[in-house]
Amino acid sequence: MPPLRHLALVLAALAGLVVSALPSRAAPAERRIALVVGNGAYAGGPIPTAANDAGLVAQTLQAAGFDVVGARDLDEESLRRALRDFTDKAAAAGADAVAFVYLAGYGLQLENEAYFAPVDARIATASDVPLQALRVSDYVKRLAALPLKARFVVLDAARTAPFRLTGDPLAGGLPLVEAEPGSLIATNAAPGTVGPAETGPYGAYALALVEMIREGGLVPAALFERVRLRVAEVTRGAAVPWSASRIAAPFVFLEREAGAPSLAGFEPPARPLGEIGAREAYAACLARDTLPAYEEFVAAYPRDPLARRVRAIIAARREALTWRRSALANTPEAYWSYLARYPRGPHAWDARRRLSALAAAVEPPPDYRVLTYDVPPPLPEEVVYVERPALLLDDPAYALPPPPVAFLPPRPTVLVELAPPPPPVEAYLLPTPVYVPVPPYVVAPPAVVPPPNPALFHNLHARTPDGPEPAGAARLAPVAGAVAGAALGAAASRVALPPALAQKAALRPDPRGAPGQIPRPNGPAGGPVGGPVALRPSLPGQIPAPAGPRAPGPNPGQAVPPGQALPGAGGAPLPAVAGRPGMLPGQPPAGRAPGLGQIPPAAAPPAGPPAAAGRPGQPALAARPPQAPAPAPQGLQPQGVRPPISPLRPTQPPRMAVPAQPPRPAAQAMQPPRMAAPTRAPRPDDGLQRMRMEQAVRQQAMQQQAMQRQQAMQAQQAQARQRFEAQQMMQRQHQEMQDAMRRQQAQAMRQPQMMAPRPQPMQPHPLQVGPRPTPHAPSPGRGCGRPGEPPCR
Numbered sequence: 001m002p003p004l005r006h007l008a009l010v011l012a013a014l015a016g017l018v019v020s021a022l023p024s025r026a027a028p029a030e031r032r033i034a035l036v037v038g039n040g041a042y043a044g045g046p047i048p049t050a051a052n053d054a055g056l057v058a059q060t061l062q063a064a065g066f067d068v069v070g071a072r073d074l075d076e077e078s079l080r081r082a083l084r085d086f087t088d089k090a091a092a093a094g095a096d097a098v099a100f101v102y103l104a105g106y107g108l109q110l111e112n113e114a115y116f117a118p119v120d121a122r123i124a125t126a127s128d129v130p131l132q133a134l135r136v137s138d139y140v141k142r143l144a145a146l147p148l149k150a151r152f153v154v155l156d157a158a159r160t161a162p163f164r165l166t167g168d169p170l171a172g173g174l175p176l177v178e179a180e181p182g183s184l185i186a187t188n189a190a191p192g193t194v195g196p197a198e199t200g201p202y203g204a205y206a207l208a209l210v211e212m213i214r215e216g217g218l219v220p221a222a223l224f225e226r227v228r229l230r231v232a233e234v235t236r237g238a239a240v241p242w243s244a245s246r247i248a249a250p251f252v253f254l255e256r257e258a259g260a261p262s263l264a265g266f267e268p269p270a271r272p273l274g275e276i277g278a279r280e281a282y283a284a285c286l287a288r289d290t291l292p293a294y295e296e297f298v299a300a301y302p303r304d305p306l307a308r309r310v311r312a313i314i315a316a317r318r319e320a321l322t323w324r325r326s327a328l329a330n331t332p333e334a335y336w337s338y339l340a341r342y343p344r345g346p347h348a349w350d351a352r353r354r355l356s357a358l359a360a361a362v363e364p365p366p367d368y369r370v371l372t373y374d375v376p377p378p379l380p381e382e383v384v385y386v387e388r389p390a391l392l393l394d395d396p397a398y399a400l401p402p403p404p405v406a407f408l409p410p411r412p413t414v415l416v417e418l419a420p421p422p423p424p425v426e427a428y429l430l431p432t433p434v435y436v437p438v439p440p441y442v443v444a445p446p447a448v449v450p451p452p453n454p455a456l457f458h459n460l461h462a463r464t465p466d467g468p469e470p471a472g473a474a475r476l477a478p479v480a481g482a483v484a485g486a487a488l489g490a491a492a493s494r495v496a497l498p499p500a501l502a503q504k505a506a507l508r509p510d511p512r513g514a515p516g517q518i519p520r521p522n523g524p525a526g527g528p529v530g531g532p533v534a535l536r537p538s539l540p541g542q543i544p545a546p547a548g549p550r551a552p553g554p555n556p557g558q559a560v561p562p563g564q565a566l567p568g569a570g571g572a573p574l575p576a577v578a579g580r581p582g583m584l585p586g587q588p589p590a591g592r593a594p595g596l597g598q599i600p601p602a603a604a605p606p607a608g609p610p611a612a613a614g615r616p617g618q619p620a621l622a623a624r625p626p627q628a629p630a631p632a633p634q635g636l637q638p639q640g641v642r643p644p645i646s647p648l649r650p651t652q653p654p655r656m657a658v659p660a661q662p663p664r665p666a667a668q669a670m671q672p673p674r675m676a677a678p679t680r681a682p683r684p685d686d687g688l689q690r691m692r693m694e695q696a697v698r699q700q701a702m703q704q705q706a707m708q709r710q711q712a713m714q715a716q717q718a719q720a721r722q723r724f725e726a727q728q729m730m731q732r733q734h735q736e737m738q739d740a741m742r743r744q745q746a747q748a749m750r751q752p753q754m755m756a757p758r759p760q761p762m763q764p765h766p767l768q769v770g771p772r773p774t775p776h777a778p779s780p781g782r783g784c785g786r787p788g789e790p791p792c793r
Contacts, residue, residue: 031096037079059456070496078428098150139153151180154185228289254460269281318382
């Protein structure tokens, strides 16, 4: 009994251990989301590879299990909404999610901040940058604040910007930034430098990024190290990408199965750089991409031709570190210290702008405190590389020696010869390149949650269009280079638009596409493109056209005669026209059944069994009426079955049909009708005519909308004019009221003065009347001047 008891306890303990170990061994579900934007349609300087690069990166991320949304050529409003929607999506993805952002276009820097320019940016001064472009750090910090497993922000935007600024210039390239915890940030060129102009269908940085993701088994830091080596090799040193990674969680885009060949190419050396040779040492310091590594190379090989190239990289990196230290301090002393080191540096005008914002003088006082930096001041031979807004490593003025030829194994041939994708036919839609399958030993990690469109994720090793054709797929003819190759996977690998852009694209009547493309009718984004089948290759899910020669179709640009209504107007069926070229009398159009809104054919003497209409391999639609014994013209093939007629438009009753007549001679039957074009083929596809009618309806609707907008604008102007006149009238009334009040006040002040008693005028004192004293007046009692008296003297 005791042994059984001990055995039961041991089994219970083992069961508990197994149960407790199960949750720890179960890998959490990893959801991957990505936003890919390719802006190339800039008015000042288009980028021909931006949209193609974005489409290629988006397709590779789809194969790696990312739920990708992307778009091309976004204006400011659309770009802000796409980034805001993506950050909201990342917030709801969960703690085990991985977010990836790829932006291709023009980047700018202002006061130690990186900006991404939309295609409608109009930047004339430095103050326009925060208003017209998007500050990248806002979205980087937003992603860093979310509980995600990893975050990637890739800026393929360090290019020479085409904006012509008036006044103080901007520093070129992108600034040196630090990655947030759990994040990786990468640029196509080192801080303070710009990449060269691209000449191929794809950019060197996008191709290198796609190549290294397809290798499998690379952690983020090692992957972007190899991207840097590949780009430096392909561009012959003209571009040196940069990256900073702080991702601690284990992550790989794709895995390599057990037994797969080891990764060939560069491996970090274990010995000092001075002991491995200049060529290997240059590759090692380029892979590390740190200032100490570059300085170690110059100290070990000061007279090597590559030392000049490394000194140029050191000068740009040292200046970027000095400016970042000054910008983070953000004090007048810090900016004075920067100007003391780099009076004509790339960020000298940024320092002066910041001094002006801080209300400080440009010239420092003699006793200011110099900021302490972690890097020494530039050497005399380095100053020449930092006296321009940005450093171009392939500038002929510097005459830098070319780097070594190769650092890594050659690129796969399928990527070297990758054809450009066909131009998209819808607004904002990214191009879809030919999918190149990954090697068979590269697989997706098992913990990745399949994306909503898992076609590529579940078919990583799908064969290319040049290989054996999948079962049931029609053989595609090569049209315009890579159209046939891209058509096989276009529907499967199509990148979805962000929700806000999908609604905007559906309302856009005439999307921009390649010249000569057929505009699609109004409908939801992603719907089928209208038009004849003969004008474009077959797409997945489309009924292929029968083999054999085709008769020439009608001229798409042929105008309709005046007074004649467009065929198929309002969705009405196109009636069969008897006697048009290539059609026998009484014969209905090929591939149609009589009675589908057509005029019944004229009766003819029976000459054989009725012919069955329809496609090869499909049941006949209906029995044809008897036809004339004349042979059918060569080269005429059925064009397909017309769409069913809407029940809202009933067909014409038989009583409206033309009475049967005897067959006319062949010469007379072959004459075209008066209203028909002489070069029309038998029974052309009605889709083109219907599309023309719908396009005319859309144009009329657009004109009406334009008239309504003009009327609304005129009404607004009239209202504004009325408001202005009313405002002026109110101002006049107010002025008159003020004048009246002033008059009343003046009158009130005068009234008390009028009522007060007036002062009497002063009367002069009356003169005293009396005898005028005389000096010799007579004595009293004696008069003078009287009768009988002596005269007065």
